[in-house]
Amino acid sequence: DVKVTQSSRYLVKRTGEKVFLECVQDMDHENMFWYRQDPGLGLRLIYFSYDVKMKEKGDIPEGYSVSREKKERFSLILESASTNQTSMYLCASTGGLGIGGYTFGSGTRLTVV
Amino acid sequence: RKEVEQDPGPFNVPEGATVAFNCTYSNSASQSFFWYRQDCRKEPKLLMSVYSSGNEDGRFTAQLNRASQYISLLIRDSKLSDSATYLCVAPGGADGLTFGKGTHLIIQP
Numbered sequence: 386d387v388k389v390t391q392s393s394r395y396l397v398k399r400t401g402e403k404v405f406l407e408c409v410q411d412m413d414h415e416n417m418f419w420y421r422q423d424p425g426l427g428l429r430l431i432y433f434s435y436d437v438k439m440k441e442k443g444d445i446p447e448g449y450s451v452s453r454e455k456k457e458r459f460s461l462i463l464e465s466a467s468t469n470q471t472s473m474y475l476c477a478s479t480g481g482l483g484i485g486g487y488t489f490g491s492g493t494r495l496t497v498v
Numbered sequence: 499r500k501e502v503e504q505d506p507g508p509f510n511v512p513e514g515a516t517v518a519f520n521c522t523y524s525n526s527a528s529q530s531f532f533w534y535r536q537d538c539r540k541e542p543k544l545l546m547s548v549y550s551s552g553n554e555d556g557r558f559t560a561q562l563n564r565a566s567q568y569i570s571l572l573i574r575d576s577k578l579s580d581s582a583t584y585l586c587v588a589p590g591g592a593d594g595l596t597f598g599k600g601t602h603l604i605i606q607p
Contacts, residue, residue, distance in 0.1 A: 420597075426599070433593045488544075489541035491540070491541050
């Protein structure tokens with residue numbers, strides 16, 4: 386089975402800190418995604434990547450950046466954390482034309498204080 | 499009209515009953531549809547794909563109605579373990595896919 390691993394289950398950071406959320410998948414998938422999930426708002430796409438060094442903005446990219454230096458790793462960066470970025474962050478991957486057949490990581494619950 | 503809409507529920511259903519819920523979509527050119535299941539405080543997991551001809555997997559049946567632009571999920575003989583939030587996925591959004599906000603299902607003993 387594909388495994389998508391997120392480095393932290395829970396994080397607490399201070400306003401203004403730079404935050405790195407790491408995601409690693411072990412099935413050589415081309416496509417990787419970062420979502421945030423908030424009550425009443427559902428899953429919202431932040432950034433995605435179809436290949437190494439490639440990145441595309443999702444629906445809510447403001448305040449975030451990403452890095453994909455290796456195929457298996459997709460990092461989400463909060464340049465200067467703010468309280469409105471408190472959320473559950475979910476990484477997902479899928480291979481080739483398997484659009485929609487995502488495998489999600491277990492999520493990182495980030496609290497910015 | 500929002501791209502993907504679901505009734506948030508909760509749907510309270512007695513164990514053993516049949517329950518069905520729908521998801522409407524706005525992109526008439528849509529080709530790919532899916533249902534995901536998400537347990538409380540867990541990540542979404544793919545439940546099943548939705549094909550034009552319908553798709554059945556055990557107690558679960560997914561159907562697509564292109565004329566009315568909705569997909570449906572039917573659960574027969576519901577179990578307590580079916581309690582979860584069910585998310586539909588349809589084309590729309592920056593990467594071509596949009597998740598619905600989910601329908602919360604509670605199976606009661």
